[in-house]
Amino acid sequence: MSTDAQYLEQLIRDVRSAIQHRDATQWRLDTISSGGTAPTIGSDDDARVFAFPPTAETAAYLAQFRNMNFGQLRQDLAGIQLPVLNQFEAQANEARKTSAYRGLRRIFSSRPIEGEQVVAWMESVNVPAIHSILSGIDAALGSTDRNEFINLHPESLRGQIEADLVCLTGWPVSWVDANLVNRHVQALGSIQAARATEHALEATVQRAARELNTAQAQAELNRTDVSVLDQITDGRVRLNQLAHMTIPQIAASQASELMKIDGVGEKTANQAIAAARSYSTDVIHSQVPVINYQDKVPCTEYVTALANLLSYRDDLRDLPVDPLNLTPVPDGTMVAVAGVNDLIEGGTFERPHRPIGSDEAWNLYAVRAAEFHAYGDSGSGSEVPTEIAERIADITLRGTLHASLRGYQSFGSKFILAQQKVLIGDEMGLGKTMQALAVFAHLADEGKKHALVVCPPSLRINWQREIAKFTDLPTHMLHGADKDVEFEAWQHSGGVAIAGYPETRKGKMLAESLRTSIDVLAVDEAHRAKNPDSQQSQGVHSLTQQAELAVYLTGTPLENRVSEFEVLLGYLDAEMPKKLEEVRGTASGFQNAIAGVYLRRNQVDVLNELPPLTEVEEWVEPKPGDVERYEDAVRRGHFMDMRQAFSSKESAKMERVTELLDDGAEAGKTIIFTYFRSVLESLTSTLGDRAYGPIAGGVSHEDRQKAVDEFTAAEAGAVLVCQITAASEGLNIQAANRIVLFEPQLNPATEAQAIARAHRMGQVNTVEVHRLLTPHSVEERLMEMLDSKRALFDRFARDSVTADSTPEAVDVSEAKLIDQVIAAERERIGEAPRL
Incomplete structure (x- = not known):
C-alpha cells in the first residue's frame, strides 16, 4: 500500500484541526465553567473600573448569570475520541512513511504497517461531524473555534451585572x-510624559544642589582653623604641628605623609586624619544650597536648574492629580465605573519644556525668591511630643494649593490637621494664612467643604484675595448688601465664608442662623478674642465648639500675657485651665501642657536665609464716606484728591493703622510714611503721645535728627511719622523694624529709598513693610501699573551700587501714568471721559 504525499498531508491537517478544536473547546469549557470575577482594568481609593470585552475572562464572569448545562456539554465533549496532539504528531510521522513506500524502496525496506494503520484510522475520522459537535458546544458557551468570545450579550445582563x-x-x-x-x-500618556520631564528637571536641580553643597563645604572647610578638630579628639591630639595645613589637606593625606612633619608621630597622624575626615563628612552632609544674589557665580547653575523646574511646574498646575491608570479596550466594549467617575474626557496634556537661561533665571529669582528658598525645605522649626510627631508623619497634604509651602508651613498645616484645635502663633511674615489655606484645600479634597474665617473687618478683603490667589475654593463675603445671599449660598454649597468679628456677636447671622456644620474655623488676629466677657469673644468660643477643626492665628507673642493666652487655649481645649492649674509655677510643665495646642516659630528658627525684608499688602475695605469722597475726585479728574480720599482721620485706613500698632506694640518701633501733609496731621492727632516727628518739608535737618534720636531712645511701640519725600534721604533709622506705607507712591524708587532708612547695615531685626491699599481704586490701578516698574527697579538696585543715587534711571513718565489711571477709574465708575 502506498499513499500520495499531498493527499496524506491534507488528511493530517484535517485531523489535526479537529484535535486542536477539541482542545480549545475543552479549555473554554473548563475556564468558563469554573467561573470568574468581574474583569477589572484599573482601580484606586475612589473608583474601580470594569471592562467586558469578548474574552475568556468576561465569559467566565458572565457564566454565573446564564443558565448553562455544563454537565451535558462535558458529556458531548467526552464522546469525541481523539488522541492528544503530541501523540497524534508521532502517529502522523509514522503515516508519512507510507508515501515513501514505493518503487525500489518496496524491495529494500520493510512494510510500514503501523503507518498504514494510522492512515486507515485518519480516513475513518469524520472531521466535519466533529467540528459540528464542537461548534455546537462553542455556541452554547458563546464562543468561536478561534478562542474569541462573541455573542456574550452583556447588555441583556446589564441589570444583573450592575x-x-x-x-x-x-x-x-x-x-x-x-x-x-x-x-x-x-x-494619561501625555500626563506621564509631562511628569517624566518634571522628574528629569528635578534630577538636574538635585545634581546642581549637590555640586553647590560640595563647593560650599569645601570653602567652609578651607577657612576653618584646624583647631576645631580639638572638639572631635577631646584635645588628645597635638595639632600645633599641623596648624599650617587646612582640614581638607589633612583629610586627603596619608599617615606617612604627615609623619614627615617634625613632632608628628604615627598615632597623631592617624588620629588627625580620622578627625579631619569625620569633620569634613559632617560639614558636607549639613550643607543646604545657599543662593547669594551678590555673588552669583557659584550658585548660578543651581538657580538656573531651579528656575527651569519651577517655571515648568507652573505649566503643570492644571494637570489632573493621580489620574486612574487604565488599559485600552476594544471599541464597543462595555465599561462600568464603580465609585467616582474621574475619567478624563479627552484632550492632550502635552507640556513641552522651554529651557530658561541664566539671565532669565536670575530675573525669575528676583521676583520669586521665596519659592526658590522653599524648594527642599523640610524643617518644621519646632519640636513637638513624639505621639504628635507620629500623627503628623502619617498625614500627606492633598488638594490644590497654588504655592510651594516651606517645610515649617507644611508642618504647621499637618499640626492643625493632627490636633484639630490649635493656636498657630508664628512670628509675623512666616505665612500663617498660607498654613490655614493648605488645611482648607486638604479638607475640601476630602469632601469637607465648609470653611469659615473670622477676622478683623479691615482684613476681610485680604483673606478673599489670598484665597482666590492660592486656592480654587469659592469665597462668600458675609458683609455688605449681599451678605444674607452669600451666607445662604455658603451653607448650601460650601466654600470659604469670610466674616468680621462683629458677625460673631449675639444677634448676628453666625450666632442665630447657622444651620450647617463648620468643617474648619480660622480665627485671624485671634488675640482680639482674649476678653471672655466681650460678645465677640463669646461668639468665637461658640463657633470653636461647633467646628470640627479650629485654628487661631496670631503673630502677637501672647506668652507675655499669660492670662489672656490661657483664655484662648481654654476655648480650644476645655480641659486646658485644669491642666495649667496643675503645673502652675513650673515653666517646663506649662510648655508641656500647651504643646498639643500651641505652635510658634520665629524667623530665625526657620529661615536659614533670613530674608531681610518682609512685605505685606494690607487691602483695606473703605468706608462709604471714603468711597463718596473718592468718586467725587474721580469725576473732577483731580488726581491728588483721588489719592487722599481714603486718608481722613475717620477713614478705614486710619483704623487699620491703629489696629496694627495696638496688635503689635511689643514687636518694636514703627515708621509711617505718607506723601501728604494732611495725612501727617491726622496721624499725629490720632496717635497722640506715641507719635514722634513729624519729619516733613520745612523741618530743619537738626530738628529731623532730634526727632530720630528721641524715637531711637523711646520704648517699643513708638511711631515716627514722616513725609516720604522728606524722610527718604539722609537719615539712618535702624531703631525701627516696621514700616507702614500709607499709600502707594508713583515712583517705586521713592518707596525703596524710604524703606532703606531702616533696612540698612546695622539693622539686626527683620524689617516688616506694610502697604495700606484700597481695592477698586486709584491705588489698585497704581499697584497693577507699577508692578513691572517695581520689579525692574528691584533688579536694578540689586545689580548696581549707583541705584541709591540714580533711581530715575529706570523710571517712566509719571504724567502718562496719571492720565492712564484717571481714564481707567472714570471708565470703571461709569463717568464719561472728558476732553
Missing part, C-alpha cells in the same frame, strides 16, 4: 463608552 458590582464594591455604578476609556488612556 447589581453584582454594587454588591462587590459598595459604590454606585455608571456605564461609560469604550471611547472615553481610550481617550483617558491617551491623556
Whole structure:
C-alpha cells in the first residue's frame, strides 16, 4: 500500500484541526465553567473600573448569570475520541512513511504497517461531524473555534451585572463608552510624559544642589582653623604641628605623609586624619544650597536648574492629580465605573519644556525668591511630643494649593490637621494664612467643604484675595448688601465664608442662623478674642465648639500675657485651665501642657536665609464716606484728591493703622510714611503721645535728627511719622523694624529709598513693610501699573551700587501714568471721559 504525499498531508491537517478544536473547546469549557470575577482594568481609593470585552475572562464572569448545562456539554465533549496532539504528531510521522513506500524502496525496506494503520484510522475520522459537535458546544458557551468570545450579550445582563458590582464594591455604578476609556488612556500618556520631564528637571536641580553643597563645604572647610578638630579628639591630639595645613589637606593625606612633619608621630597622624575626615563628612552632609544674589557665580547653575523646574511646574498646575491608570479596550466594549467617575474626557496634556537661561533665571529669582528658598525645605522649626510627631508623619497634604509651602508651613498645616484645635502663633511674615489655606484645600479634597474665617473687618478683603490667589475654593463675603445671599449660598454649597468679628456677636447671622456644620474655623488676629466677657469673644468660643477643626492665628507673642493666652487655649481645649492649674509655677510643665495646642516659630528658627525684608499688602475695605469722597475726585479728574480720599482721620485706613500698632506694640518701633501733609496731621492727632516727628518739608535737618534720636531712645511701640519725600534721604533709622506705607507712591524708587532708612547695615531685626491699599481704586490701578516698574527697579538696585543715587534711571513718565489711571477709574465708575 502506498499513499500520495499531498493527499496524506491534507488528511493530517484535517485531523489535526479537529484535535486542536477539541482542545480549545475543552479549555473554554473548563475556564468558563469554573467561573470568574468581574474583569477589572484599573482601580484606586475612589473608583474601580470594569471592562467586558469578548474574552475568556468576561465569559467566565458572565457564566454565573446564564443558565448553562455544563454537565451535558462535558458529556458531548467526552464522546469525541481523539488522541492528544503530541501523540497524534508521532502517529502522523509514522503515516508519512507510507508515501515513501514505493518503487525500489518496496524491495529494500520493510512494510510500514503501523503507518498504514494510522492512515486507515485518519480516513475513518469524520472531521466535519466533529467540528459540528464542537461548534455546537462553542455556541452554547458563546464562543468561536478561534478562542474569541462573541455573542456574550452583556447588555441583556446589564441589570444583573450592575447589581453584582454594587454588591462587590459598595459604590454606585455608571456605564461609560469604550471611547472615553481610550481617550483617558491617551491623556494619561501625555500626563506621564509631562511628569517624566518634571522628574528629569528635578534630577538636574538635585545634581546642581549637590555640586553647590560640595563647593560650599569645601570653602567652609578651607577657612576653618584646624583647631576645631580639638572638639572631635577631646584635645588628645597635638595639632600645633599641623596648624599650617587646612582640614581638607589633612583629610586627603596619608599617615606617612604627615609623619614627615617634625613632632608628628604615627598615632597623631592617624588620629588627625580620622578627625579631619569625620569633620569634613559632617560639614558636607549639613550643607543646604545657599543662593547669594551678590555673588552669583557659584550658585548660578543651581538657580538656573531651579528656575527651569519651577517655571515648568507652573505649566503643570492644571494637570489632573493621580489620574486612574487604565488599559485600552476594544471599541464597543462595555465599561462600568464603580465609585467616582474621574475619567478624563479627552484632550492632550502635552507640556513641552522651554529651557530658561541664566539671565532669565536670575530675573525669575528676583521676583520669586521665596519659592526658590522653599524648594527642599523640610524643617518644621519646632519640636513637638513624639505621639504628635507620629500623627503628623502619617498625614500627606492633598488638594490644590497654588504655592510651594516651606517645610515649617507644611508642618504647621499637618499640626492643625493632627490636633484639630490649635493656636498657630508664628512670628509675623512666616505665612500663617498660607498654613490655614493648605488645611482648607486638604479638607475640601476630602469632601469637607465648609470653611469659615473670622477676622478683623479691615482684613476681610485680604483673606478673599489670598484665597482666590492660592486656592480654587469659592469665597462668600458675609458683609455688605449681599451678605444674607452669600451666607445662604455658603451653607448650601460650601466654600470659604469670610466674616468680621462683629458677625460673631449675639444677634448676628453666625450666632442665630447657622444651620450647617463648620468643617474648619480660622480665627485671624485671634488675640482680639482674649476678653471672655466681650460678645465677640463669646461668639468665637461658640463657633470653636461647633467646628470640627479650629485654628487661631496670631503673630502677637501672647506668652507675655499669660492670662489672656490661657483664655484662648481654654476655648480650644476645655480641659486646658485644669491642666495649667496643675503645673502652675513650673515653666517646663506649662510648655508641656500647651504643646498639643500651641505652635510658634520665629524667623530665625526657620529661615536659614533670613530674608531681610518682609512685605505685606494690607487691602483695606473703605468706608462709604471714603468711597463718596473718592468718586467725587474721580469725576473732577483731580488726581491728588483721588489719592487722599481714603486718608481722613475717620477713614478705614486710619483704623487699620491703629489696629496694627495696638496688635503689635511689643514687636518694636514703627515708621509711617505718607506723601501728604494732611495725612501727617491726622496721624499725629490720632496717635497722640506715641507719635514722634513729624519729619516733613520745612523741618530743619537738626530738628529731623532730634526727632530720630528721641524715637531711637523711646520704648517699643513708638511711631515716627514722616513725609516720604522728606524722610527718604539722609537719615539712618535702624531703631525701627516696621514700616507702614500709607499709600502707594508713583515712583517705586521713592518707596525703596524710604524703606532703606531702616533696612540698612546695622539693622539686626527683620524689617516688616506694610502697604495700606484700597481695592477698586486709584491705588489698585497704581499697584497693577507699577508692578513691572517695581520689579525692574528691584533688579536694578540689586545689580548696581549707583541705584541709591540714580533711581530715575529706570523710571517712566509719571504724567502718562496719571492720565492712564484717571481714564481707567472714570471708565470703571461709569463717568464719561472728558476732553
